[in-house]
Amino acid sequence: MEYVIQTKGLTKSYGGIMAVSHVNINVKQGDIYGFIGKNGAGKTTFLRMVLGLAAPTSGEIALFESKELGAQRNKIGSIIETPALFPFMTARENMEAQRRLVPGATKEDAAELIKLVGLDNDKKKKVKNYSLGMKQRLGIAVALLGKPEVLLLDEPVNGLDPMGIIEIRELILKLNKENGITILISSHILGELSKLATRYGIIDRGVLIKEFTNAEIESGNNRYIQIKSKEPQRVQEILTHLTTPDKIVIRDQNTILLYDYVDRSAQVNRELALQGVCVDEISVQGEDLESFFVETMGGMKA
Amino acid sequence: MINLLSSDIYKLYKRKSPYVFLIILLGLAILETGIIYLAIHFATETYDYDYTVSAQLPALVFSSLSNLFIAIFSALYISSEFSYGTMKNITSRGYSRMAVYLSKYICVVLFSFVLLVANVFFNIVTLGIFFGFGTFSSTMLQDILLLSSLSLLINCAVCAVYTFFSFLLANVGSALAINLVINTLMGMILSLIDFGLYIVKSEVSVSRYWINNLSGYLSVYSPADKDVRITLIAAPIYIVFFLFCGIVIFGKRDIKA
Numbered sequence: 001m002e003y004v005i006q007t008k009g010l011t012k013s014y015g016g017i018m019a020v021s022h023v024n025i026n027v028k029q030g031d032i033y034g035f036i037g038k039n040g041a042g043k044t045t046f047l048r049m050v051l052g053l054a055a056p057t058s059g060e061i062a063l064f065e066s067k068e069l070g071a072q073r074n075k076i077g078s079i080i081e082t083p084a085l086f087p088f089m090t091a092r093e094n095m096e097a098q099r100r101l102v103p104g105a106t107k108e109d110a111a112e113l114i115k116l117v118g119l120d121n122d123k124k125k126k127v128k129n130y131s132l133g134m135k136q137r138l139g140i141a142v143a144l145l146g147k148p149e150v151l152l153l154d155e156p157v158n159g160l161d162p163m164g165i166i167e168i169r170e171l172i173l174k175l176n177k178e179n180g181i182t183i184l185i186s187s188h189i190l191g192e193l194s195k196l197a198t199r200y201g202i203i204d205r206g207v208l209i210k211e212f213t214n215a216e217i218e219s220g221n222n223r224y225i226q227i228k229s230k231e232p233q234r235v236q237e238i239l240t241h242l243t244t245p246d247k248i249v250i251r252d253q254n255t256i257l258l259y260d261y262v263d264r265s266a267q268v269n270r271e272l273a274l275q276g277v278c279v280d281e282i283s284v285q286g287e288d289l290e291s292f293f294v295e296t297m298g299g300m301k302a
Numbered sequence: 303m304i305n306l307l308s309s310d311i312y313k314l315y316k317r318k319s320p321y322v323f324l325i326i327l328l329g330l331a332i333l334e335t336g337i338i339y340l341a342i343h344f345a346t347e348t349y350d351y352d353y354t355v356s357a358q359l360p361a362l363v364f365s366s367l368s369n370l371f372i373a374i375f376s377a378l379y380i381s382s383e384f385s386y387g388t389m390k391n392i393t394s395r396g397y398s399r400m401a402v403y404l405s406k407y408i409c410v411v412l413f414s415f416v417l418l419v420a421n422v423f424f425n426i427v428t429l430g431i432f433f434g435f436g437t438f439s440s441t442m443l444q445d446i447l448l449l450s451s452l453s454l455l456i457n458c459a460v461c462a463v464y465t466f467f468s469f470l471l472a473n474v475g476s477a478l479a480i481n482l483v484i485n486t487l488m489g490m491i492l493s494l495i496d497f498g499l500y501i502v503k504s505e506v507s508v509s510r511y512w513i514n515n516l517s518g519y520l521s522v523y524s525p526a527d528k529d530v531r532i533t534l535i536a537a538p539i540y541i542v543f544f545l546f547c548g549i550v551i552f553g554k555r556d557i558k559a
Contacts, residue, residue, distance in 0.1 A: 051394040054556040073396035080394075084387035089316055097316070097388075100309035101395055142391065 001065050004029050004150050004182045005050060010059035012045050012206075019045040021206040022059065027150075027184055027199075032176050034197030035186035036293060042206040043186035044081060047152050051078055064149070074103070077148035079156060083139025087128035091119045091138050094127060095145065102146035113141040117171065133164030140171060150182045151175065157192055165192060172196055194289035202293060224249075225258040225265050227272070228281040232256055238275050242268065254280070306397060306405035314409055319378050323371045324420050330367065331424035339432040354436030355429045362425045363449045364456070364517035368417040372457075373464050373485040376410045377477035380468035389472075389557050399553040403469065407545065410461045418457060445523045452520055452533050459513050459540035466548040489514050511536050 005027040012020040020042040027033045037043045048054035050061060052073055063072035085094050095110040114120050117137040127135065136156060143151055153172070157165045173196065175181045187193045193200075194214075202209045229235050235256050239248050243260040250256055261268050262284055269282050314320060338353060352358075383389040383406075392402055426435075464481050471477040492509035499506050509515055516536060519529040 048556065051390075052396070053390055053393055055554070070396045070398065073394060076394070078390075078394050080387075080390055082387060084389075084391050086313070086316075086386055086388060088318070093316055097309055097313050098391055100312055101305050101392060101397075103305060 002028060003062070004064055005184065006062040006065070007046075007050070008060040008062075010046065010049060010061060011057045012042075012049060012054060013057045018206045020049070020203075023203070023206075023208045025201055025208060026211070027182065029149075029182050030176075030180065031182050031184075031199050032172070032197045033182075033184045034193040034200040034289075035184060035203065036188065036190065036193065036200055036289075037186070037203040038188055041188075041203045043203055044154055045206075046203070047078070047080055047154050047184075047186060051076065051080065051152065053080065074146065075149045076152060077143030077145070077150070078152040078154075079136075079139045079143055080152070080154045083135045083142070085127045085135060085138060085142070088126060090124060090126055091122060091130075091141075094138060095142060098142045098145055105146045109147075110141075110145065113144050114138075116144075117141045118167075131164075132159050133161065133167065136160060136164065136168060137171070140168075144175070144181075147179075148181065150184065153183065153185045155187055155189075156185060157187065157189060169195060190289045190293055200289070223259075223262045224285060225260075225262060225268060226251075226281070226283050226285050227256045227258065227268070227279060228254050229256070229272075229277060229279050230254060231277055234275070234277050235272060235279075238272055238277065239268075242271065303401050303405065306392070306401055307408060309392075310405050310409040311412070314379065314413060317379065319375060320413060320416070323375065323417060327367070327371075327417065327421050328424045331421070331428045335425070335428040335432050352436070353429060353433040355426050355434070356436030356438050356442065358425070358429055359422075359442075359446055360449055360523055361521040362422050363418075363446065363453045364521045365418060365421045366514065366517070368414060368421055368457075369460050369514055370482075370485050371417055372410065372414045372460055373481035374478060375413060376461065376464040376468045377474060377481050379410065379413075380406050380465060381472055381474045381477040384472035384557070385474050393557055400549045403465075403549050403552050404545075406469070407461060407465045407548075410465050411458055414457045414461050415454065418453060442523055445525075448530070449520060449525070452530065452537075453517065455537045456513060456516050456533065459537040459544075462541045462544040462548075463513060466544040469548050469552050485514065488512060513537070513540055 003026055005025065007023055007025045010020060010023045010025075011018065023042075023046060025046075035043050035046070045054060049056045050063075052069060060067070061069060063069055064075065066072050086097065089097065091114055092110070095114060096107070099105045099107065099110045111120075117140055119134060119138055119141070122130075122134070127138065130138065140151075140153075140156075143153075151172075156172070157168055160168065169192065172183055172185070176183055183196075185193065185196065197214065199211065199213050201211045227235055232250060232254060236248060236250065239256070239258055243258070247260040248256060248258055258268065265282060265284055269279060272279050335353075342353075383392070389402075393399065463484065467480050467484065468477040471480060489509060489512055492512050492515075496507050496509050499508070510519075511532065513536075516533050519525065520533060
């Protein structure tokens with residue numbers, strides 16, 4: 001078995017508005033698949049359909065290369081949006097309520113998972129008194145009951161503090177590497193996703209725009225010159241005399257990326273200086289996920 | 303299904319509300335019996351009314367208070383699964399929507415039986431202490447057995463109605479409000495319809511068939527055959543109709559929270 005999740009033309013519309021439109025996705029066994037998209041792009045709706053929480057308007061889903069979804073969903077653990085927990089119960093009690101749902105999961109498994117996510121010291125604390133990070137970790141422990149082969153995590157680091165983000169990241173990597181669990185993470189926090197994922201899919205307004213691997217980002221001819229200046233408009237104006245507009249990407253207020261003159265950055269710097277533009281920083285960089293995403297979306301191109 | 307039931311019963315056991323309802327039932331049993339006892343004790347006139355357990359048992363078997371508690375409990379127990387988002391955990395594990403619905407319904411029914419038994423037990427004890435147990439004949443015991451069976455059947459119907467609205471609204475506040483309105487106002491609304499029918503010279507009484515009113519005709523020894531028959535027909539209709547509608551609607555809806 002090569003693929004754990006495959007969809008073909010998966011579509012969901014609400015009153016004529018397409019939330020997910022004809023998505024064909026392929027998640028391979030062992031992947032950490034980063035599902036990228038802006039807020040409202042359709043990531044959560046897609047995951048809901050995979051999990052059977054929402055019925056597709058049209059299209060097909062195959063789990064573990066099978067169309068018998070009810071039985072296959074037993075092999076998937078998930079956290080959708082926020083960890084779903086009973087606030088009036090402790091971590092152990094929440095695990096027990098969920099454990100009884102999962103055939104074959106033992107009390108020892110539940111105890112081990114609580115230990116794995118580092119919540120074994122808070123035995124008497126009710127979940128309502130947990131921090132968001134603790135809830136997120138408990139949510140992952142609940143999702144891991146029954147030794148799932150796939151974990152679907154929807155925005156797992158949203159709202160976490162830096163320490164919480166690191167903890168969740170390390171946990172996800174450990175689960176993938178040591179336990180061989182395939183993980184699909186949806187997120188719009190690209191910096192974080194790039195530290196985890198091996199493959200990616202970009203979704204925009206319900207449409208899957210592109211699927212690619214980390215290797216494709218790194219090996220592609222995607223090096224660029226990053227220019228930081230307080231006069232981005234002037235920089236852009238000068239650069240348009242040197243190259244074509246499609247080679248210039250404005251990343252943010254002060255940063256411009258130039259996909260040309262990569263081996264002649266000194267010439268670019270000299271040109272800007274001659275035109276009286278003050279450059280704060282100029283450097284040659286390999287393309288990262290963020291710039292790849294911006295370029296793919298095409299939303300901020302010059 | 304066994305796994306679902308096991309998990310649902312565990313959640314029931316871990317909640318505070320069932321215990322609170324039982325404590326309230328006990329408190330009310332003591333209070334009610336105590337007040338009646340004091341009223342009789344200090345009354346200047348002689349009351350010719352039998353408050354022994356044997357005389358009161360048919361009324362105790364049917365409890366309108368437990369209907370109210372089921373209305374509140376089902377809203378808290380079922381709708382909160384949507385509010386907490388835990389319904390996602392259940393449905394995403396591959397269980398059929400029908401199994402999820404039936405498991406919750408069975409749990410509400412089980413709790414309603416506990417309420418009923420507890421109510422009868424608390425009242426038997428308090429009435430027994432204050433007024434004595436009275437005497438029981440074999441016919442009376444047979445009647446009690448029949449009434450208890452009818453009470454359990456009515457309870458299943460009551461649970462089907464409140465389970466339906468708790469699933470339908472999927473929100474604790476809304477489900478609580480609607481269940482309470484149904485419990486307290488539906489009888490009154492149906493009585494108004496009866497009044498309208500009476501004005502147009504119709505002898506039909508729709509309120510007669512309302513679940514909360516079925517028990518009113520049965521809480522006596524040797525209930526009329528007609529009343530037993532109406533209950534035996536009406537209660538299963540409620541159960542089948544609301545379970546069917548509930549399963550169909552829940553089966554087709556997206557789980558959002």
